[in-house]
Amino acid sequence: MTIKAVVFDIGNVLIEWQPERFFDSVIGGQRRREMFANVDLHGMNDRVDLGKNFTDTVMATADANPDWATEIRMWHDRWIDMAAPAIDHSVRLMKALQAKGTPVFSLTNFGIQTYDIAAEVYPFLREFDRDFISGHMGVIKPNPQIFQMLEDESGLSGDALIFADDRDDNIAAAAARGWKTHLFRNPEGWAARLVSEGLLTEDEAK
Known part of the structure; x- marks a missing residue:
């Protein structure tokens, strides 16, 4: 056909689309690996891709993970830097x-x-x-x-x-x-x- x-x-x-590369450049590879090991950021992103509100989903994840809250909020505030x-x-x-x-x-x-x-x-x-x-x-x-x-x-x-x-x-x-x-x-x-x-x-x- x-x-x-x-x-x-x-x-x-x-x-x-390289979130890991972005975080490596901002917080360093070791801390990035620790964060991704401790927080299911790709699962968070899947929820957004399924139609959940972007801001609400990221901020709820940050609130639930206070040790990583500052970095997780970057997923929201600097999202376009990961998609580039x-x-x-x-x-x-x-x-x-x-x-x-x-x-x-x-x-x-x-x-x-x-x-x-x-x-x-x-x-x-x-x-x-x-x-x-x-x-x-x-x-x-x-x-x-x-x-x-x-x-x-x-x-x-x-x-x-x-x-x-x-x-x-x-x-x-x-x-x-x-x-x-x-x-x-x-x-x-x-x-x-x-x-x-x-x-x-x-x-x-x-």
């Missing part, structure tokens, strides 16, 4: 696909409030042909339901879709539904895959 739409994850595909920078080559690929008339969808684990923060800094986040944002959907990858919801709303399924994501579990979930998939490691590899699928020329994929 001809590919009808290209589906992009956002974190570490279009925008770098944009991966410019990937953004160019998104725009090149759209310029050729190929629809581009997002499929991302992202909070409601944090997406709005990010879109102020990265306007391309408002330029997808269709948005599938977990905070609004109430479900996160790799739950099969989120993939089903995209299929139901777009009317596309199986190998009419090609999906790039940086996580093996998300790729496996999409592949189980028959989607074409690309495990994202760098934009050059993603560009080469889009060329090999006939969606872009080599010049368009630069």
Whole structure:
């Protein structure tokens, strides 16, 4: 089947998402490792991605962990510093696909409030042909339901879709539904895959 739409994850595909790197730079690697070992910050972030209020969730976690409260509040106050920078080559690929008339969808684990923060800094986040944002959907990858919801709303399924994501579990979930998939490691590899699928020329994929 001809590919009808290209589906992009956002974190570490279009925008770098590296909380550990941020905290290493601010509090040092040893203290960061201790904090992540003692506080389930990724679980906290999953709750935000499921649609819980960003401020309320982070501040409640800080209040529940007074030894780490100052650092945890940075997750809120300096969130955009963890979601940086944009991966410019990937953004160019998104725009090149759209310029050729190929629809581009997002499929991302992202909070409601944090997406709005990010879109102020990265306007391309408002330029997808269709948005599938977990905070609004109430479900996160790799739950099969989120993939089903995209299929139901777009009317596309199986190998009419090609999906790039940086996580093996998300790729496996999409592949189980028959989607074409690309495990994202760098934009050059993603560009080469889009060329090999006939969606872009080599010049368009630069």
